[in-house]
Structures are given as structure tokens and as C-alpha cells.
Amino acid sequence: MNLLDIRNLSIELIHNEQSIRAVDKVSLSMKEGEVRGLVGESGSGKSLVAQAIVSVLNDKWHVHADRFHWRGIDLLRLSIPERKAILSRDIAMIFQEPMACLDPTTTIGEQLAEAIDETQLSGFFWQKKQQRLTATIKLLHKVGIKNHSACIKSYPHQLTEALCQRVMIAIALARQPILLIADEPTTAMENTNQEQIFKLLASLNQLKNMAILLISHDLENITHWTNTITVMYSGQFVEAGTTAQIFNKAMHPYTQALVDSSPMANLHLPAKSRLMTLPGSIPILQHLPIGCRLGPRCPRAQQDCVKAPSVSNFHGHKVSCHFPILQNPKLKKTKRA
């Protein structure tokens, strides 16, 4: 059974009587214990999708979806408070700049203690303080912080970014979520720290069977850590499949361009030669192309591309393109998804 099943999610912005579709019919599904990467450059709407899942978008965004199932429960049929209750219990989210997401005026210990659920504590009210402290220390050990006493008493600005990110993950784990959404958790860090955070997420995934949705703009950075990847461009769904399929046998021209721009692919190029790129840049919200939004930049674009392409499924490798790059031209589509 799918953990999360979203079909045709669209997010629109109504501004001065014009509606702009920031996210256009994106489908996403996740299984239990799966680590999925959501890759897209700036302006692709990936953060919007994550915030729409957790339902924290404010009123100026209008969210529609054909299907929005969570563990078999149809969330669209529930009222908004019921939906929020279920989602906040089971899904947790961590963000890009951890130091900015922690309260600068309270110590780490107090913030962690705040996040701990009342129901996990038992006993009389005078015992709860001690229990909160033990639960806090346990959480810090779980994310790999050994000297918890120094950490509990310090303020966020006294810790490094990597340590703050671990504290954020600890706060996210406090309610024992089933899905953790990581919105570009390591973009502001150096390479060594990035590796540590990813290792931590991978160990949490293995030990507690927690599904992780890893959002990033750097494809090759997350290929080591994910099972499946979904690629988005300018608010549209581009390609989804296992990591090996996406990296080695990319079918959409955009995914191919992303793979080509990673250093791994460029190892064999002679130094100081031109890199392969798509011309042009990402369209801005006021001037979105009709149909397939990669049309103006795509090297394989033809007249059909002014119509939005539908999603085709090749043995679990979904791609949304009129003219996908087929390694084996005789590959038949398994079903129209």
C-alpha cells in the first residue's frame, strides 16, 4: 500500500485577477521506508509541493488535487482541521537554514522539550519534568550528539550549522513521524558536513523504517542516498523512477541535461572545454510557456510540444514528454499512467 499518493496536484496563485499555475499537475507517490529524491532547480515548485503536503501554504495559494491519499485515508474528504491533525502527527519537515529556524532566545534544551509529545510521558506532573529531560537526552543521542549536556544549555547561535541541523532533525523525530520531508537540508553547508547529515538520514531510514522525501537542486549529490527520484521543471512533472534509471538511462531531455551538468559526467571531458548545457534560462512566473514548459529550451522540441504532455509509464519509469529519449526504440509502454 502506498504511504503517500498524490495525483495531479496543482497550485495556483491568484494575483490581480490573473491566475498563475506555479505547480501544474504533479503526481507523487511514496512507499513505506522509501527514500525519494525530489529534484528541481529554483522556480520548479518543489518547495511548494512539500509545503502543500504538510498544508502550511497561506491563503493566496489555491491547492487542487485529484487524489491525495495518506495511508489509504482520503484526505480531500476530510475537513481542514482533521486533515491537519493527521498530517501533523505523521509527517515532519526540516528546512534549509537550521539556525534561522530555531528560536534564538531559548536554549536548545527548552526547544526540544517543547516538541515532545504529552502523551509519551506518564506519571504524575512532578515527574514529567525529569521524564522530559530523559526524553530530550535520548533524542540527542539518536541524532548522534554525544555530549548532550553542553548542547542542552546552549543557544542556537553558539552551535555550528551542522549541529543545528541535527537538532532540527531531533525536534522532527520527537513525535516519531512516518515520513520526514527534508527541504534542501544541506545546501548551506560544506561537503564534510553534508555527508554527515546524509549518513544520519540514511541510518534513520534503515533503523526506524522512516520514509524520507529529500528535496534538492543538485541531482548528483543525492543519487547516493536515494532509492527513487522525481524530477520537476518549472512546476511540471518531468520524470520519475529508480535512481539507476534516472541517472543512467534518462528519458527526458531535461533530466539528460541535469545529468550532463554534474561533475561526475564531466570527468571524462578535457579540462577547460565547454560543458553541455541547455540554452536559455528558467521561465519566470509571469511568462510561463503553454504546454510543455521546457519547449522553448528543449533541443528536441517540435510543434506538438505546445500541448501539455501526458505521463507515460515504461516499467515503472514514468516520463512526461512527447518525444522521450528511448535507448531501446522497441520498448513498449506498459500502461498509460
Next chain:
Amino acid sequence: MARDKIYLEEVFPSPFMQLWLIFRRTPVAMVGFSCFIFLIILAIFAPVLAPHSPIEGQLNMPLLPPAWHIDGDVSYLLGTDELGRDMLSRLMYGTSLTFGLSFIVVIISLVVGVLIGSFSALTTGIKSSFLNHFLDVILSIPSLLLAIIIVAILGPGINNTLWAVVMVLIPQFVHITRYAVKEEFRKDYVLASRLDGASPFRILYYSIFPNIVDRIMSQATLAQSAAILDIATLGFLGLGAQIPLPEWGATLANGLDLFYIAPWTVYLPGLAILFAVVVTNLVGEGIRHALKLRKER
């Protein structure tokens, strides 16, 4: 090469124009702004617009009630005071005294404060600290007491009120300018300007001032509402505008003895002061609101 102009129909406004467009869309701020312009026009053109003289009174018509009373006379629209002077003309001339003077006070203290604040931000160390804090002594004295001191030294009069209120307002501008300029200095584009070979004054004028002018404007409106109240209070106490100048505070003090027989001599100047302060605050709120919205975009 590609065509030069493809975005013909789009207009990209400068940050200042953006502020004005947002301001224009808030109805309350626009109402305040048009009343503000009305008061300025009144302050400038009062001698032309006022029906009667504010100083010479018709001694045979004292204490006439306003025109909507049964005893009132429509040629004296708002009634007369105890010397037969027309209240409407007095209030109009008073606009140029209370409101107009507060405007001039704010402009003088703005110019002086911004100059001192910029110098203080450009230098470092003891010189900068000294410039920042040397007028803080004045901040600690309430403007009323300062005016009494100045009056004790120089004698009463409306000119001394002007100097007293100017001195009180300068430190506020010094602080806010220094803080804003120091903040802008940390940004990279100032460094880029410096590396291009621009002198500090050129950097200040071209790079920094356009970016801080909106913050200074919002502080100026706050200062102006304080200035209006200060000038009116000093006039009320008899330390500011002297008889027979029709300043609002002085007019109010004049009518206080006759409150039970002729209340309009008290409430009309009071309403005028209230109107001016509310209008200034509305404009200030409009600017601050527009600044916040522009930052969100």
C-alpha cells in the same frame, strides 16, 4: 543579434515608484495624504483664502456663535471670539503657524540630523561615538522644559519655540540615519562602488541615500506629529506664540476662560489640532505599511 526591445508592454517601476503605487492603493492612507496636501495649501494660501482679518476684530460682534446656531451669522462661519475676531480666519492663519511651522521644523532638523548622522557613520572610533551621542543630552530633557529654559534665557516668542523643537528632534534623526547608513555599508554593492574608485561622498549620495530615504521619511512623519503637539502646547502655556498671533494652542488658551458661555472658542482649535495630528499619523502609517508590503515582495 537578438532584437533589443521585447518587453514593450511591461513597466518595471523603481523601488520608490513601487512604494508610491502600494501607497496609492491603500484608501485610508490616500485620504490622509489628500488632507495633508489640503493643510499644506491652507498653510501657504491662508492670507488669500481667509474671509476676515485674524487680528482686527469687529468689536460690536463679540462672541457670536457658529453659523449653525440660531444666533449665528453666516458671514462669520465659525463664530467670533471675545474681541470679535472671526474664528475661521484665525484657524486658517493658525494652520500656517502651527502646521506650517511644524513642517519647517521637521525639515530643518531632518537636514541637520541626516548630515550629522552620515558623518558619524562614515567615521569610526571616538569621533563617531561623539557625534552620535553629543546631542543625546537633549533627548533626555522634555521639549517643554527645554523651551522654558530657552524662554528664560531669550524671552518668549514663536522663534524660540522653533529652536527648542528643532533641537529636540535632531537626535532622533541622527540615530536613525547612522543606523541605516551603517547597515547599508555592510552590503556588497557599497564595496563594489568603493572599488570602482568612488569617493565616500559619491557613495553616500548615489548608492546609499536612495535606499534609506523611505525610512527617513517615515521617521519624519512621526517627528512632525510630535512637533505639532509641542508647538501647540507651548502656545497654550503662553511660552510660544504671543498675543495676537492666532496659533492654535494660544487660541485655545484664550478661550478657556469663556468655556461656559462660548464653548466653540475652545473646541474648534482643539479639533483643528486633532485633525492635523491624525492626518500626519495616517500618512506615516501609510508609508510604513507600504514599506512592509514592498519588502514582502
Next chain:
Amino acid sequence: MTELLKVEALTKSYYSRDYWFNKKLTTVLDSVSFTIDKYKTLAIIGETGSGKSTLARLLVGAESASSGIIYLNNQVLKSGSYKQRCQHIRMIFQDSGTTLNPSLTIQQLLDEPLKLNTPFDEKKRTDLIRQTLQKVGLLGDHMSFYPHMFSGGQKQRISLARAIILQPQVIILDEALASLDPSLRSQMINLLLDLQQQMGLAYILISHNFGIIRHFSDDIIVLSQGKVVEKGQTLEVMAKPQHKVTQKLMMNQSFQLRSKK
């Protein structure tokens, strides 16, 4: 090959207040020396706090060195005089959001270095601005826009236009490509390579991303706590690092490269 830029024993130290009246001497850069030629790129790597940004600021003239000499074309560069330096050495910053003055149009922004350093009249300046914008891949029409209307990649291009408009000889890229998306990064790299061939520029690249460094730079120096611990050609140093610090940095990079499927 003629040396374009030669740096000899550059040192930077400053006094900071320790407590009461004690002044502590902190040395940020300790006797750094290197040379760069035309058409070549030098990469500077090191962990945070090793003095890379200070070195960049010293070279471009934002701060003056405590001791040491910088030679440009065998002429000594005097510290503190911007006019002499800005025509030859320019810099591109990391955070494109604050490098452009939000109240000026692009034309006014690019006009400033021209007005201060060249005797051209207004028509010639406008033409030069238009040409420079086209060289970096923007339209001439963009002159009348304000910076907030552009995306991050375009803002970096405008910073690049501001850097090349005075026809310099050395450009310093202080983590300029770090905040861009991968595809925009590739476009910028292609653009920088083209300009290097056209104008004979030398680049000094400060970055954490070893993929770019491997692809883009010819020589590399490694800084650690203000001292040069290793220097040489990029491919050799990356394949066989000699010093401990370099080895540690390379290990993280090769972890990333090795683990790809």
C-alpha cells in the same frame, strides 16, 4: 610566458582587543606568494577561516596588506589607490542579492565605473554598456530594468558585466558560482571560458566545489590557517595530494565522486 600577476610574501595581520588594554595580534595571512599568467585560472582552496576571502580582498584592494608586494605586469601596485587597481583587477561576489544596488537601473549601475575611470561621453558609454550586456548574454533592453526584476543567474551575469566593462586583466571569483543551480553554473562556466579566450583574462577562483575546480582551473594553491601548504598544477595535486590538509579535502571530494553508480 610573461607573468601577469605576481604576489610576494603577502602578509596581513591586525590587532584586536583582547581584554582591558591588551591588544592581540592576529595573523590572517602569513607570507603568501604565487604567480598567474594570462589565459590561466588559479584556484584557491582551504577550509573556512583559512584566509581565502582576505586574500581576495587584499588583491582587489579592499584592504591593505601589512607587508608584501603585488606586481602587475612587473609594476608595483600601491595599496589604497583604487583608481589604479580597478582597471586591472576586478571581483565578483558570492551573494548576488546584495551586490546590486536596488535603487539604480542597470544602466546607472554600469555607468558608474565608466564615469569614474574613463573619459568617454554619454553616447559612447551607452554603446559600451549595450555591448557588454550582449557579451554576457543579456539584452540591451535590460539596461532600463531594476535589479529586483532579475533571477539569480541573471544577477550574476550583471555582476560579471560590471567586472568586465573596464577591460580588466584579472578577475577574482569569490565563491561566485556557489549559489547558482547546476545548469546555470554550467552556463556561467561556458561564458567565463569564452571570455577568457576572447579577452585574455586570468581568473582566480575561490570555491568549495571540486568538480568546478577540476574542470576550470589550471593551477591550484591550498591555504591552511593563512599559509600556503601546497601548490601546483590542478590535476597533479588532485590526483596525488602531498600535504595532510590537502589529503583531507581530497578525501571528501573523492568520496563523492567514487560513490556514483
